[in-house]
Amino acid sequence: MSFKRPEDVATPLNLDGYEKPFLEKLFLRMVRAREFEEQLYYLFLTTKMPGTMHQATGQEAVAVGVASALNTDDYVTSTHRGHAHCIAKDVPLDVMMAEMFARRNGVCKGMGGSMHLCDFSRGMLGAFGIVGAGIPIATGAALTSVVKGSKQVAVSFFGDGAINEGVFHESLNMAALWKLPVVYVIENNQYALSMPNDLVSAVTDLSSRGCGYGIPGEKADGNNVIAVYEAASRAVEKARNGGGPTLLECITYRIRGHARFEPADYRDKAEVEQWEKFDPIKRFKVAALSGGNFSAQELVSIEKKVEEEITAAVAFASAGEEVGAEDYLQYIFEQPSESAGS
Amino acid sequence: MRKLSISEALREAMVQEMRRNPNVILMGEDVGRFNGAFNVSNGMFNEFGPKRVWDTPISEAGFMGMGIGAALTGLRPVIEFQYADFMFCAMDQIVNEAAKLRLMSGGQASVPIVMRAPQGATGRAAQHSQSVEAFFMHTPGLYIALPSTPYDAKGLLTRAIRMNDPVLILEHKLLYGSASPGGGKAISELTISDIGSDVPEEQYEIPFGKADVKRVGRDVTIIATLLMVHRSLAVAADLEKEGISCEVVDPRTLVPLDEDTLLTSIRKTNRVVVVSEDISRGGVTAELSALTMDKAFDYLDAPVVRVAADNTPIPFGPAAEKRVIPQLEDIKKAVYEVLKD
Numbered sequence: 001m002s003f004k005r006p007e008d009v010a011t012p013l014n015l016d017g018y019e020k021p022f023l024e025k026l027f028l029r030m031v032r033a034r035e036f037e038e039q040l041y042y043l044f045l046t047t048k049m050p051g052t053m054h055q056a057t058g059q060e061a062v063a064v065g066v067a068s069a070l071n072t073d074d075y076v077t078s079t080h081r082g083h084a085h086c087i088a089k090d091v092p093l094d095v096m097m098a099e100m101f102a103r104r105n106g107v108c109k110g111m112g113g114s115m116h117l118c119d120f121s122r123g124m125l126g127a128f129g130i131v132g133a134g135i136p137i138a139t140g141a142a143l144t145s146v147v148k149g150s151k152q153v154a155v156s157f158f159g160d161g162a163i164n165e166g167v168f169h170e171s172l173n174m175a176a177l178w179k180l181p182v183v184y185v186i187e188n189n190q191y192a193l194s195m196p197n198d199l200v201s202a203v204t205d206l207s208s209r210g211c212g213y214g215i216p217g218e219k220a221d222g223n224n225v226i227a228v229y230e231a232a233s234r235a236v237e238k239a240r241n242g243g244g245p246t247l248l249e250c251i252t253y254r255i256r257g258h259a260r261f262e263p264a265d266y267r268d269k270a271e272v273e274q275w276e277k278f279d280p281i282k283r284f285k286v287a288a289l290s291g292g293n294f295s296a297q298e299l300v301s302i303e304k305k306v307e308e309e310i311t312a313a314v315a316f317a318s319a320g321e322e323v324g325a326e327d328y329l330q331y332i333f334e335q336p337s338e339s340a341g342s
Numbered sequence: 343m344r345k346l347s348i349s350e351a352l353r354e355a356m357v358q359e360m361r362r363n364p365n366v367i368l369m370g371e372d373v374g375r376f377n378g379a380f381n382v383s384n385g386m387f388n389e390f391g392p393k394r395v396w397d398t399p400i401s402e403a404g405f406m407g408m409g410i411g412a413a414l415t416g417l418r419p420v421i422e423f424q425y426a427d428f429m430f431c432a433m434d435q436i437v438n439e440a441a442k443l444r445l446m447s448g449g450q451a452s453v454p455i456v457m458r459a460p461q462g463a464t465g466r467a468a469q470h471s472q473s474v475e476a477f478f479m480h481t482p483g484l485y486i487a488l489p490s491t492p493y494d495a496k497g498l499l500t501r502a503i504r505m506n507d508p509v510l511i512l513e514h515k516l517l518y519g520s521a522s523p524g525g526g527k528a529i530s531e532l533t534i535s536d537i538g539s540d541v542p543e544e545q546y547e548i549p550f551g552k553a554d555v556k557r558v559g560r561d562v563t564i565i566a567t568l569l570m571v572h573r574s575l576a577v578a579a580d581l582e583k584e585g586i587s588c589e590v591v592d593p594r595t596l597v598p599l600d601e602d603t604l605l606t607s608i609r610k611t612n613r614v615v616v617v618s619e620d621i622s623r624g625g626v627t628a629e630l631s632a633l634t635m636d637k638a639f640d641y642l643d644a645p646v647v648r649v650a651a652d653n654t655p656i657p658f659g660p661a662a663e664k665r666v667i668p669q670l671e672d673i674k675k676a677v678y679e680v681l682k683d
Contacts, residue, residue, distance in 0.1 A: 075415060109448030116446035125414055126447065130438050136404050137439065140411020140419075147367060147393055147417060154411070167435075170404025177399070331445040332482060334452065334506045 006278035009251045011221040013287040026225050030060040031306045033084035039310050053114040054081040058255035061280035062187045063088040065228025069236045075123045075141040075154040077134030080115045082127030091119040097313035103320030110323035132165030139171040142180035153239045154182045161192025176213040181239035184247045189254035194266045210247035222252030223280040343540040347519025349382045351492035355499035358545050369396040370422030379424045381520045402431035410440050413455040426461035426474045440508040441483030452506040462514040463656050463667045471656035473620035485509040486596045490571040491538025497548030514568040533576040553600035559589035563607040566617040577673045612643040615676045622650035647676040
């Protein structure tokens with residue numbers, strides 16, 4: 001098989017010209033995403049958590065680079081592998097953790113779990129557990145922006161597996177036809193569960209898929225948070241100014257298995273180890289230290305802060321009430337007491 | 343009062359609500375410049391323009407998903423499926439997304455979207471004829487309305503657009519009373535009465551979960567929807583001459599179902615015939631029979647008799663289509679059957 005090698009994908013990570021608070025935000029969000037999922041993994045191993053989950057270990061720079069180019073009221077749709085997207089959009093860790101614990105104080109009241117995290121107050125329209133399902137939904141959010149003239153931009157994150165779903169093509173066509181303010185982000189982690197891209201896609205240059213719809217395809221080193229941020233910023237700016245959609249392929253690698261306990265033994269260990277050397281957080285640290293943007297102590301103190309946040313999130317979740325057996329009854333339809341919308 | 347056809351009543355509901363609320367949009371295939379395959383959206387593109395009336399590509403899953411995204415972010419889309427059969431192209435978006443989002447999000451998400459789709463057998467063969475309500479009754483999180491008269495059509499659609507959950511409005515092609523643009527005379531049939539064709543000009547809502555007794559009777563309760571309401575009324579008028587008094591009850595919405603009105607009628611007549619154009623297996627008639635068994639068993643003087651389409655794709659040949667779809671004589675036979683002892 002011909003997976004993409006990190007040394008061929010990697011572009012220089014240069015932090016020059018960025019304000020320190022912005023760089024700190026990028027690092028903080030990536031570390032939060034990593035540590036949140038590491039905590040989940042531990043909790044699953046110790047059977048303290050119900051359900052399942054999908055880790056985005058090694059892919060954090062894609063979520064963080066793109067989301068950092070957005071405003072709070074811009075829209076995002078995500079996938080079954082969605083924790084990092086939520087965290088990059090600043091969904092608080094405590095309510096996310098409580099959702100994982102199936103508690104009433106969870107962000108979705110314990111009704112959704114890992115695969116359906118969303119936070120409408122932060123434009124996070126949902127992690128969709130059906131591959132590709134969020135693509136037309138983000139496109140529809142962009143339609144709202146056009147109808148209302150609100151200048152909001154919608155981003156849809158999806159994996160390399162999703163581009164073979166029909167709705168990918170239907171959505172790209174309509175978005176291009178109507179010049180909708182939407183950015184399609186292919187988070188190419190090179191595996192759709194067990195299937196490497198070249199065994200399921202006739203054309204493996206994924207960003208070229210836009211050309212059938214007149215949508216420019218862009219590529220970015222997905223483990224380089226600055227490269228992702230810059231490519232996303234160009235696409236977001238263009239969308240906001242009426243220039244229509246972009247298809248942005250961020251090439252990265254799924255370090256873990258597909259889901260919770262899936263060992264991913266269909267791939268070569270050397271391949272994984274090679275990609276681990278290009279870990280986006282490690283690369284950021286090296287660049288930050290060698291560029292003199294941060295001291296080692298500053299980076300450690302950010303990591304420490306995240307560790308405390310995670311501990312607090314677990315405490316918040318553990319203290320939450322468990323979902324009641326009949327809680328679901330109030331969420332099937334709007335309750336009569338709620339007011340009619342406009 | 344004015345008389346309107348169902349297609350005029352549906353259009354008036356949309357137009358009046360779109361004038362009142364700038365967040366309401368219409369999307370679908372040929373709904374704009376062509377005025378809709380069944381003429382329901384006639385004139386709306388001219389009045390509201392391309393940012394309110396969207397002519398979509400033939401991409402049912404795509405524009406259904408877009409409608410959901412628009413609904414999540416402040417619009418109230420009305421999605422027209424050209425034929426109900428085409429909804430199956432969009433099943434993931436309807437079943438996995440629209441219907442589940444409120445629950446999955448713990449009540450954060452509202453999906454105020456209306457899906458309108460014409461169904462019913464009209465000589466168009468298997469892929470343009472199916473009655474689809476049972477698929478969607480089996481999808482928790484969707485409301486379903488089936489207007490059999492112009493009055494019901496306007497009131498139910500007006501209500502639907504204002505609701506904050508996904509609503510499916512199933513319309514019967516034979517009841518529209520309008521032809522498609524350039525399609526010549528509307529296909530129709532004699533049993534369709536003008537019941538409920540007096541429609542107020544002003545806006546009004548019909549609440550979901552309120553059945554309507556279309557004809558009062560004492561011997562048998564006939565529960566029917568859409569075209570079968572009209573066929574049942576024709577049978578009831580005929581049987582009156584033989585001294586048999588039928589009560590015809592139209593649930594109007596299958597979700598929610600107005601159990602009280604249905605059960606009140608059943609407890610009065612003690613005999614029930616259930617009529618629907620969808621197939622019998624796992625269908626509306628099966629559900630209504632089960633309801634009757636669950637909640638009115640002790641009141642029954644005879645087993646429930648079901649009249650439904652045969653369990654087959656709809657065949658093209660007119661004689662075969664007629665055999666498959668419930669006819670007047672099938673309903674009549676069912677009434678005799680339920681009265682036989």
